[in-house]
Structures are given as structure tokens and as C-alpha cells.
Amino acid sequence: MSQVPVIDCTPLFGSDTSSSFSPSPEYLATVSQIDTAFRTWGIFILTGTTSIPPSLTNDLRAALNKFFSLPDQKKQALHLKKGGWAWRGYMPWGGEGTKGSTDQKEGFYGGPELGDDDDEHPLKGMPTYGENQFPDEDVPEMRKTVLEYIEKVTEVGLVVSDAMSVGLGLEKGQVRRLVLEPEPVQLFRVFKYSKREGVETYGIGKHSDFGFLTILRTFDPDSFVVNVGDILDRLTNGLYTSPLHRVLPPSPTSRRLSIPFFFDPAWTAHMKAFPGTASNGAVTDPAIIERWDQRTTFSDLKGIWGQYLGVKVKKIFPDLVLPEFSAVTRASGRHLVEVRKASA
Numbered sequence: 140m141s142q143v144p145v146i147d148c149t150p151l152f153g154s155d156t157s158s159s160f161s162p163s164p165e166y167l168a169t170v171s172q173i174d175t176a177f178r179t180w181g182i183f184i185l186t187g188t189t190s191i192p193p194s195l196t197n198d199l200r201a202a203l204n205k206f207f208s209l210p211d212q213k214k215q216a217l218h219l220k221k222g223g224w225a226w227r228g229y230m231p232w233g234g235e236g237t238k239g240s241t242d243q244k245e246g247f248y249g250g251p252e253l254g255d256d257d258d259e260h261p262l263k264g265m266p267t268y269g270e271n272q273f274p275d276e277d278v279p280e281m282r283k284t285v286l287e288y289i290e291k292v293t294e295v296g297l298v299v300s301d302a303m304s305v306g307l308g309l310e311k312g313q314v315r316r317l318v319l320e321p322e323p324v325q326l327f328r329v330f331k332y333s334k335r336e337g338v339e340t341y342g343i344g345k346h347s348d349f350g351f352l353t354i355l356r357t358f359d360p361d362s363f364v365v366n367v368g369d370i371l372d373r374l375t376n377g378l379y380t381s382p383l384h385r386v387l388p389p390s391p392t393s394r395r396l397s398i399p400f401f402f403d404p405a406w407t408a409h410m411k412a413f414p415g416t417a418s419n420g421a422v423t424d425p426a427i428i429e430r431w432d433q434r435t436t437f438s439d440l441k442g443i444w445g446q447y448l449g450v451k452v453k454k455i456f457p458d459l460v461l462p463e464f465s466a467v468t469r470a471s472g473r474h475l476v477e478v479r480k481a482s483a
């Protein structure tokens with residue numbers, strides 16, 4: 140294979156979810172394509188009929204373009220800092236970088252809402268959870284559209300995880316049970332890339348993604364790109380590769396919009412490699428060991444996902460108090476905005 144595989148995932152959607160699951164030949168053929176893509180490239184282009192109707196994609200693109208066209212002061216009013224630990228809202232140009240260089244993009248961060256009457260929800264008050272800051276006055280349709288997209292793209296993540304589970308020789312629902320329940324961490328992002336005069340840096344510099352799966356919607360070209368993240372690489376004992384990737388420097392006329400969705404393990408999920416993924420329980424393949432050494436994202440697998448995420452984001456949230464856990468993960472160098480617990 141010399142090109143990133145394009146996989147029609149239609150057979151995965153609407154398939155049997157009962158415990159006595161007997162997969163169709165089409166389901167198994169799709170599983171095998173995904174499994175091969177993740178083992179070789181760590182990435183594939185997802186096509187076909189999914190849980191996301193094309194009308195929702197169109198509405199989403201329209202609402203997000205409208206948002207980015209708002210005057211700067213309207214967007215700044217929704218600045219990430221104002222959302223505190225929810226870490227949701229507007230990320231201005233210059234707010235993220237890769238290895239010391241500014242990424243040429245602005246963005247919007249969001250996530251699912253836990254509901255007003257759900258004070259007992261265990262994730263209330265945790266970093267990355269809380270209120271979204273939508274531009275309700277200026278782009279009233281954005282709230283509903285983004286929240287609906289988050290729900291539907293989460294379904295894509297679950298369906299792909301089931302396919303991975305079967306591809307790894309596990310039961311269909313096993314990956315969900317091991318790391319995605321009671322609910323995956325869902326980080327919605329949208330980036331608009333635009334060039335600043337005199338700045339020659341990448342849209343996003345070379346990196347691998349931190350989490351489980353990234354499901355990225357782009358419009359130019361029109362596609363979904365699904366890639367393995369660093370923790371999925373580790374959880375499969377390196378059978379699946381977390382690919383390095385980057386976004387080229389935007390051209391002066393670029394208006395590129397992309398919508399990465401970081402579909403991550405549940406906050407409380409135990410980080411333990413999936414059964415049967417390493418022969419004799421140990422990874423000996425030098426290529427895998429070298430890849431892990433280069434990434435240095437995780438030095439070990441232990442504890443729960445929330446601890447990894449906590450260390451990762453601690454630099455952004457200087458007030459965050461965490462159990463001592465710094466041995467296993469590196470703080471993110473990507474986010475250049477500091478967010479205090481209370482509003483800034």
C-alpha cells in the first residue's frame with residue numbers, strides 16, 4: 140500500500156449490537172481493512188454512510204464559517220480563559236504551537252454538556268468538563284449543530300472501536316468495556332488555518348495525537364480522516380501505530396477549516412494493554428520500542444486515563460492539583476494559553 144487507505148465503512152453502521160453478534164462477510168471485510176490500516180499506517184480515510192447525515196455536516200460547516208467570520212472582539216468575548224477548567228471556547232491565533240513554533244490557526248474548543256439537573260455527575264467540575272461558550276446571539280444555530288455533531292461523531296468512534304476490537308481478536312464490545320465506559324472523553328475542536336504575513340511556520344507542526352482515536356472532518360478535500368493516538372498505540376502494545384503528521388503552512392488565501400474530534404478513553408478507564416496484544420506479555424519489536432522512545436508521551440501504562448489527561452493539561456491549568464503522577468506522561472507543549480480555575 141503506497142497511499143493512505145480509503146475505507147467504505149457503511150457495513151459497520153447499523154450492524155447487530157446484541158451479544159450473540161454474528162458478523163456479515165461485509166462487516167468482517169471492513170474490520171480487516173481497518174485493522175491492516177491501523178497496523179501499517181495508523182490512519183485511514185473513512186467514507187460511506189455513517190451516523191452523521193450529510194445535512195448535519197453542511198449545517199456544521201456553515202455555522203462554523205459564520206463563527207470565524209465574526210469580528211475579533213465577539214470571538215474574544217468567548218475566550219477559553221473565561222471558561223476556566225471547562226477549557227472550552229475561542230482559541231485565538233497564536234494560542235497553540237508545536238515545539239516552540241506558533242501554529243497558524245485559530246480555533247474553538249467544545250464538548251458534550253452534562254445537563255443542568257445532573258449535579259451528581261462524577262465528571263462535573265473536572266478539567267475539560269463544563270459549560271460550552273457558544274456564540275448564542277450571533278450564531279444561534281451553532282450550539283445545537285455542534286452538540287448534535289459531538290453525539291453523532293462519538294457514535295462513529297464507538298463503531299470504529301468495535302471494529303478494532305474484532306480486528307484484534309477480542310469480542311466486539313470488549314474495547315468499549317475495557318476503556319470507553321461509562322463514557323469516552325470527547326474533545327471537540329475546530330481549527331481555521333490562516334497565514335499571518337511574515338510567518339512561515341506550519342499550520343500545525345509535526346506531532347502525534349495524544350489520545351485514543353482522532354476523527355477529523357475536513358472539507359478541502361471533503362473527508363473523514365481517522366487516526367490512532369499515542370494511548371491506543373500503547374494499549375495495543377504497539378500493534379497499532381500512532382502516526383506523525385502535520386498541517387502544511389497555509390497559503391495567503393487559505394481558508395481551511397478542519398474539525399478534529401479527540402475520542403479518548405473514559406476518565407476512569409484503567410490503562411492496561413489489551414489482552415493478547417503482546418506475545419508472552421512483552422513488547423520486543425525494536426521498531427515499536429524506538430517509536431515509543433521517540434514519542435516519549437508515556438513512559439509507562441498504569442493508573443487511570445484521567446491522571447494522564449490531568450498531567451497533560453496541568454501546564455494550562457496551573458491551579459490544578461493532581462496526585463503525583465508525573466512519571467508516566469509529559470506535559471503538553473502545545474497550548475500556549477494559561478487557564479485559571481476561576482474566570483480570568
Ligand SMILES: O=C(O)CCC(=O)C(=O)O
Nearest residue numbers: 330343348384386397399
Ligand atoms: O487540521 C488537520 O488536518 C489536522 C489537525 C491535527 O492534527 C490535530 O488537531 O491534532
Ligand SMILES: [Fe+2]
Nearest residue numbers: 346347348384
Ligand atoms: Fe493531530
